[in-house]
Amino acid sequence: MYETYRLGILIDHLKAEDLIRQIDEYIEETPVDQIPHIFYVLSLASNRRIMIELLTDLARGVDEELPASIVAGILYKDRERYTVEELYGKIGMLASLLSDEDDEIAASFRELKVSYDELQSVYGRRFKRKKARERMLARSEKVLEETLSEYAHFAEEMDRKEWWLN
Template structure:
């Protein structure tokens, strides 16, 4: 996987609070430990020694300038699918909504899909309050939306598998 794609993936993941700075530092330290010195990009040392989240995000933003966000967004969606048990459905909606809002192209496939799913969920929540009085009706409607979100995330599972290879590449 291209290194700049990984930078953008980590940037997006940190911005939606899926990755913690400590996790990135641990991965970088592992890479530094297992790689000959001449093959380690200087910026990895800077990132590894970064003291806070803001500094890391700024460095990752600078490094990933000009990278197409579609693949990193797909990776993040795949990672959210893989780690969905860590989050409530509300948190998944929040993270996917934030991911969609962070992408420069609002009409891109990932941004459009998650924005649409989040809008459908919001509409369902409003509709329940206005029209549906029965609990079963509400539960069915929300379960349908939840399934749609989980199915959408599942489509990106293969991207998470590629990311998990930890191939810091070119």
């Protein structure tokens, strides 16, 4: 889960402060002998940069596909917080953060972002009517929502099992 939180924080969807709060709550509610030592270290992270450094060290060598899928599912679940443009920006950042550019999720998100950027570019030159722009944005939003919805079950599973504690 360290990689999930690292990616979520890097795309500015998850907050380091929220992770620290969750870890602090866990520490308060759990017997001392059952608390992983690293939780104390993460709890003491004083800012976003230090948290990202710690999570990067902890996640070194982890396959990024599952964590990226979970983050995509979380973005789907929280999609109302963002405009379509902001969501495309976040999936573009997520794709760029993945080390394997040929990975299915990275390629899919990169392709979506490029397609969206091309639509935005074409809109400025070809479509002058507001109605045409609204149709284009609605189609683009539907494609993005459908793609992210494919990952929703990963976020639901994370919520059910509280994987961040494992």
